Amino acid sequence: MQGRASCSESTVNSWDVSDFFDNWTVQVRKGLLEFCVLNALAEKERYGYELVKTLAALPGLGVTEGTLYPLLSRLRVQGLVRTWLEESPEGPARKYYAITHEGRKALAMMREYLDALNAGTGILRRKGGAE
Amino acid sequence: MITWTDTAKEELENYFNRIRPGLEASGADASEVIEDIRRHIEQEAAAAHLTVLTSSDVNQLLAKIGAPQPEPPQTPTQPATSSASEDKPPPIAPGG
Numbered sequence: 001m002q003g004r005a006s007c008s009e010s011t012v013n014s015w016d017v018s019d020f021f022d023n024w025t026v027q028v029r030k031g032l033l034e035f036c037v038l039n040a041l042a043e044k045e046r047y048g049y050e051l052v053k054t055l056a057a058l059p060g061l062g063v064t065e066g067t068l069y070p071l072l073s074r075l076r077v078q079g080l081v082r083t084w085l086e087e088s089p090e091g092p093a094r095k096y097y098a099i100t101h102e103g104r105k106a107l108a109m110m111r112e113y114l115d116a117l118n119a120g121t122g123i124l125r126r127k128g129g130a131e
Numbered sequence: 132m133i134t135w136t137d138t139a140k141e142e143l144e145n146y147f148n149r150i151r152p153g154l155e156a157s158g159a160d161a162s163e164v165i166e167d168i169r170r171h172i173e174q175e176a177a178a179a180h181l182t183v184l185t186s187s188d189v190n191q192l193l194a195k196i197g198a199p200q201p202e203p204p205q206t207p208t209q210p211a212t213s214s215a216s217e218d219k220p221p222p223i224a225p226g227g
Contacts, residue, residue, distance in 0.1 A: 048167060048170070048171065049170075049171055049174045052171065064196060064197025064198075065195075065196040066168065066193075066196040066197040066198055066199040067197060067198075067199055069159075069164045069167040069168055069171070069199055070154055070157050070159035070199045071159075072167070073159035073160045073163045073164050073167070074157070074158050074159050076160070076163075077158065077159070077160060090177065091173060091174055091177035091178075092170050092173040092174060092177070093170070095167065095170060
């Protein structure tokens with residue numbers, strides 16, 4: 001068994017770990033995008049350009065501006081956000097987004113779920129020993 | 132007021148034609164997303180104080196905002212398969 005363990009370890013290099021980590025963060029970020037959008041809108045209504053710029057600048061989220069418009073459209077189709085257009089003196093008309101009652105309900109469920117998940121993973125991390 | 136050159140308009144429309152199938156398959160309202168991206172580009176151009184938008188400007192802005200969906204390859208490298216069947220979970224064996 002000793003030889004087997006050392007053989008496995010010898011195949012792992014820093015590139016593999018980096019690759020693994022990149023793939024993992026892609027999955028995590030993908031699942032968190034809707035949560036981030038709903039949180040941003042729970043604070044206040046925002047126009048699309050501002051909302052997209054805010055989320056694209058969020059550290060660690062690693063989302064491009066173009067990726068967010070399909071997501072916002074899906075949230076509108078699902079009834080979690082609502083939109084409207086307002087004329088702007090500074091340029092093209094602004095499309096505003098606001099969270100709906102259903103969106104707030106979904107956000108509350110997501111927050112509760114993530115809190116429970118965080119507590120659960122916290123227990124595992126403590127058992128595994130924090131580094 | 133921003134003036135679009137003809138090639139800039141053409142560049143953007145070609146881009147929208149390429150991304151539309153992916154948007155439609157994603158569950159988003161493709162026409163809505165296309166208008167959102169068009170509006171975003173106009174706001175970027177206004178923020179940059181551009182008065183004339185060329186195809187080069189459009190390409191730079193599109194590269195900056197990133198593709199909403201992975202664009203399909205120019206030439207298919209493998210037989211097309213139904214995206215609906217790809218989304219289905221694998222069948223669960225009875226009793227498994």
